[in-house]
Amino acid sequence: MYPTSRQQDAPLRRSARRAASIAAVLGACLALAGCAGTAAQGAGQEAGPAEPAPGGTLRFALGAAPQGVDPQQVGTNVSIYVARQLADSLTDQDPVTGRIEPWLAESWDISDDLTRFTFHLREGVTFSDGSDLTADDVKAGFDAIAGDLGATAPLAASYLAGYEGTEIADDHTLTVVFDAPNAQFLQATSTVSLAVLAQETAAVDPSERLQGEIVGSGPFVLESYTQDQGAVLTRRAGYDWAPASAAHDGEAYLDRIEFSVVPESGVRAGGLASDQFDAVGDVLPQDVPQIEGSGGTVLTRANPGVPFILQPNLTRPPLDDADVRRALLLAVDRTELVDTVLSDAFEPATGVLASTTPGYVDRSDRLAFDPDEAGRILGAAGWTPGADGIRVKDGEPLELEVTYAPVFTGSGPVLELVAQQLRAVGVDLRLRQVTAAEQTTAQQSGDYDLYYYNVTRADADILRTQFSTAQRNLSLREADDVVDPLLEEQLGERDADARAALVADAQDAILDDALAVPLFELSQSIGVRGDVHDVTFDASSRLLFHDAWIEQEG
Amino acid sequence: MAAYVLRRVGGAVGVLWAAFTVSYLILYLLPSDPVAIMLDQGAGGERVDPARVAELRERYGFDQGPVQQYLTLLGRALTGDLGTSISSGAPVAGLIADALPQTAQLAGLALVLGLAGGTAIAGLASWTRAAWLRDLLLLLPPLGVAVPGFWVGLVLLHLFSFTWFVFPAVGNEGFSALVLPAVTLAVGLSAVVAQVLAQGLREAWRAPYVEVAFAKGAGRGRVLAAHVARNGSLPTVTVLGVLVGNLLGGTVVVETVFSRQGFGRLVENAVTTQDIPVVQGLVVVAAAVFVTTSLLADLAHPLLDPRVTTARGAR
Numbered sequence: 001m002y003p004t005s006r007q008q009d010a011p012l013r014r015s016a017r018r019a020a021s022i023a024a025v026l027g028a029c030l031a032l033a034g035c036a037g038t039a040a041q042g043a044g045q046e047a048g049p050a051e052p053a054p055g056g057t058l059r060f061a062l063g064a065a066p067q068g069v070d071p072q073q074v075g076t077n078v079s080i081y082v083a084r085q086l087a088d089s090l091t092d093q094d095p096v097t098g099r100i101e102p103w104l105a106e107s108w109d110i111s112d113d114l115t116r117f118t119f120h121l122r123e124g125v126t127f128s129d130g131s132d133l134t135a136d137d138v139k140a141g142f143d144a145i146a147g148d149l150g151a152t153a154p155l156a157a158s159y160l161a162g163y164e165g166t167e168i169a170d171d172h173t174l175t176v177v178f179d180a181p182n183a184q185f186l187q188a189t190s191t192v193s194l195a196v197l198a199q200e201t202a203a204v205d206p207s208e209r210l211q212g213e214i215v216g217s218g219p220f221v222l223e224s225y226t227q228d229q230g231a232v233l234t235r236r237a238g239y240d241w242a243p244a245s246a247a248h249d250g251e252a253y254l255d256r257i258e259f260s261v262v263p264e265s266g267v268r269a270g271g272l273a274s275d276q277f278d279a280v281g282d283v284l285p286q287d288v289p290q291i292e293g294s295g296g297t298v299l300t301r302a303n304p305g306v307p308f309i310l311q312p313n314l315t316r317p318p319l320d321d322a323d324v325r326r327a328l329l330l331a332v333d334r335t336e337l338v339d340t341v342l343s344d345a346f347e348p349a350t351g352v353l354a355s356t357t358p359g360y361v362d363r364s365d366r367l368a369f370d371p372d373e374a375g376r377i378l379g380a381a382g383w384t385p386g387a388d389g390i391r392v393k394d395g396e397p398l399e400l401e402v403t404y405a406p407v408f409t410g411s412g413p414v415l416e417l418v419a420q421q422l423r424a425v426g427v428d429l430r431l432r433q434v435t436a437a438e439q440t441t442a443q444q445s446g447d448y449d450l451y452y453y454n455v456t457r458a459d460a461d462i463l464r465t466q467f468s469t470a471q472r473n474l475s476l477r478e479a480d481d482v483v484d485p486l487l488e489e490q491l492g493e494r495d496a497d498a499r500a501a502l503v504a505d506a507q508d509a510i511l512d513d514a515l516a517v518p519l520f521e522l523s524q525s526i527g528v529r530g531d532v533h534d535v536t537f538d539a540s541s542r543l544l545f546h547d548a549w550i551e552q553e554g
Numbered sequence: 555m556a557a558y559v560l561r562r563v564g565g566a567v568g569v570l571w572a573a574f575t576v577s578y579l580i581l582y583l584l585p586s587d588p589v590a591i592m593l594d595q596g597a598g599g600e601r602v603d604p605a606r607v608a609e610l611r612e613r614y615g616f617d618q619g620p621v622q623q624y625l626t627l628l629g630r631a632l633t634g635d636l637g638t639s640i641s642s643g644a645p646v647a648g649l650i651a652d653a654l655p656q657t658a659q660l661a662g663l664a665l666v667l668g669l670a671g672g673t674a675i676a677g678l679a680s681w682t683r684a685a686w687l688r689d690l691l692l693l694l695p696p697l698g699v700a701v702p703g704f705w706v707g708l709v710l711l712h713l714f715s716f717t718w719f720v721f722p723a724v725g726n727e728g729f730s731a732l733v734l735p736a737v738t739l740a741v742g743l744s745a746v747v748a749q750v751l752a753q754g755l756r757e758a759w760r761a762p763y764v765e766v767a768f769a770k771g772a773g774r775g776r777v778l779a780a781h782v783a784r785n786g787s788l789p790t791v792t793v794l795g796v797l798v799g800n801l802l803g804g805t806v807v808v809e810t811v812f813s814r815q816g817f818g819r820l821v822e823n824a825v826t827t828q829d830i831p832v833v834q835g836l837v838v839v840a841a842a843v844f845v846t847t848s849l850l851a852d853l854a855h856p857l858l859d860p861r862v863t864t865a866r867g868a869r
Contacts, residue, residue: 154600158597205643207644211642229726261813263810267723274719276722276723318799437826437827
């Protein structure tokens with residue numbers, strides 16, 4: 001159903017589209033700074049259509065099946081592509097500045113101790129069922145997440161850790177109360193996980209919510225959802241509360257968005273090039289030429305949060321030796337990873353946070369490729385080169401195993417190259433590929449040397465939830481008096497500059513102890529046809545379609 | 555005849571029960587926890603509260619002992635309740651009911667195409683007197699078995715969807731979306747049919763009644779259609795029962811390549827997320843399909859060869 005509705009007229013339209021798209025791609029290249037040549041300048045901007053036009057259906061091919069469409073319960077990127085369009089959040093995080101801006105809440109006050117957050121809601125906002133959006137809806141949603149719904153909404157529940165309740169002053173004023181300082185909460189209110197749904201939705205069974213029994217106030221409304229197959233969204237009539245970061249106010253331009261699940265990347269790219277899709281997700285490096293060759297463009301943005309890292313299990317010798325871990329930091333040539341097995345869309349990691357994360361500090365100097373120094377550190381720690389080139393200490397070879405699930409398809413090739421690089425300094429890195437399910441099991445039992453993963457979050461508090469010994473702590477390390485206190489203190493720091501300083505210290509402290517070996521930043525990579533414009537990324541690098549529009553012929 | 559059918563149906567019930575039990579044992583013995591897997595997916599890398607995991611395990615009955623869990627599941631299955639999916643919360647029976655018609659269409663068309671193709675190859679090879687043509691035709695089956703369905707699907711897509719837009723690349727809507735996936739599935743099927751049928755026909759040509767028929771003055775085509783085909787196709791009918799079951803397995807690959815909703819996609823997703831209720835429901839349904847098709851194949855034998863019925867009926 002989804003991709004076929006416009007197929008009948010497709011061949012006739014293709015030549016007209018191609019002409020328009022050649023002009024459009026020139027303009028897009030300027031914006032991406034991907035085309036260094038000067039020939040395209042000027043011509044591209046003039047030839048492109050000046051005004052966004054309402055109407056049309058955008059056919060989007062997702063790389064994987066969404067878990068469901070409930071904004072509060074889903075966590076995977078593809079699920080959020082769909083769910084984000086259906087509901088709005090209290091606040092909006094500006095993707096450029098990282099600052100928290102008004103959305104459903106016009107303003108807010110935060111108590112000095114960061115335990116009470118008072119939001120003043122915008123008036124005149126309605127849900128898609130016509131009812132008014134009030135403080136009761138916000139409270140019902142938070143109460144549910146902190147209660148029963150939290151079991152199947154782990155991401156939202158983690159943002160509301162320490163939730164005591166929501167006090168309602170009037171229809172448009174509410175105060176969220178925590179039992180401890182919670183600096184990350186304000187950013188959390190901008191995420192899809194804490195999006196505001198109608199209070200009736202809070203009472204619906206969680207699995208029915210995932211299947212589509214939700215009412216939101218977003219720029220699109222769910223028309224249908226079929227598990228493993230796709231979803232159809234239609235424009236919400238009367239939508240008039242877009243955040244300031246949106247390019248326009250009022251209703252979305254697109255009439256409809258038809259999401260379909262297309263697991264094969266080659267089929268997505270071929271479908272885009274043959275006008276069976278208007279936009280596709282998860283573009284792989286090998287598919288970029290086909291997309292660009294057909295007049296399309298590939299949009300990318302690095303996911304904020306923790307980039308792809310190897311996290312050492314400190315209970316597993318020789319990773320209990322900090323020198324071994326420090327040597328690993330210097331033995332990886334991150335530029336080579338990106339240049340040889342990934343693509344222009346990806347950036348080498350330059351710290352324990354991705355560059356798009358507010359509070360990120362560039363520590364590329366500490367992660368510079370220096371195999372000689374890595375070898376010297378290992379030698380000084382007693383690891384001497386053995387007969388086969390692998391270092392040995394007390395008769396034990398320097399062997400490590402990385403456990404990874406190839407959820408991101410480039411992971412295997414990246415890790416193979418890392419293994420080659422480490423071998424050059426005398427470390428034998430073995431790859432243990434597992435399914436996502438097996439990785440969860442390995443994680444729970446602590447059965448890994450190095451754990452390979454990334455996490456998306458546009459707030460530096462992600463460092464605490466990943467590295468604090470009271471939290472996920474994949475290093476399985478003991479509590480300390482350097483890293484842990486820094487991670488806890490930033491959560492209670494009201495002053496933005498002071499919090500940033502603590503976060504910067506925490507990033508250094510994690511590198512001092514080499515608790516993570518950063519590799520590269522994950523990027524969202526979206527292919528769009530030449531006649532599709534203004535598909536945008538939010539601060540968490542998930543897609544927004546409110547501003548998106550398709551050139552209409554005639 | 556009635557006793558024979560009854561006996562076979564009884565056997566079928568036994569097979570279904572065994573499929574249910576063995577799949578339960580395998581899934582139960584796996585070290586991983588489907589609830590933790592599901593939550594980890596939704597958590598997007600954030601830490602999952604162990605108390606939440608325990609709460610959900612209780613909700614799904616995973617906190618009970620293995621025997622009690624088994625009996626609960628079996629009891630529910632007997633009343634037709636296959637439970638709900640752990641990862642999506644949707645009823646398993648509904649998921650399968652949505653998927654099965656799609657796959658039935660796909661497998662049905664693939665079966666028709668595969669039978670037609672396989673019969674044409676074997677029949678032509680059997681009928682022709684030109685040795686070069688026969689040799690050429692008999693090269694096709696091994697080739698058809700050797701090329702992976704995945705590759706066939708991608709080549710078909712590239713030619714007939716991306717290069718010349720004849721058929722849509724993805725989706726479930728309409729007959730046009732069914733053609734390429736069905737052809738992909740039919741390639742392997744027709745290869746097996748052609749191979750087995752050609753072998754059966756070759757042997758049937760050597761039977762004495764063929765000489766009798768020729769002696770009576772029948773032409774080559776008439777002998778093939780009236781005598782050789784009927785006897786030579788018996789092994790094919792037997793194999794066909796198994797092939798139909800194998801088609802279900804083939805849909806895992808084909809439905810993924812062509813982004814179709816159906817049984818194969820459901821299997822793939824349920825296995826990767828270790829969604830025990832869904833996997834068990836699928837195993838039971840697949841076993842039922844296997845049992846039914848091989849029963850039908852056996853029942854078809856007497857229609858082709860009356861000797862089969864008398865032999866069995868006399869027992």
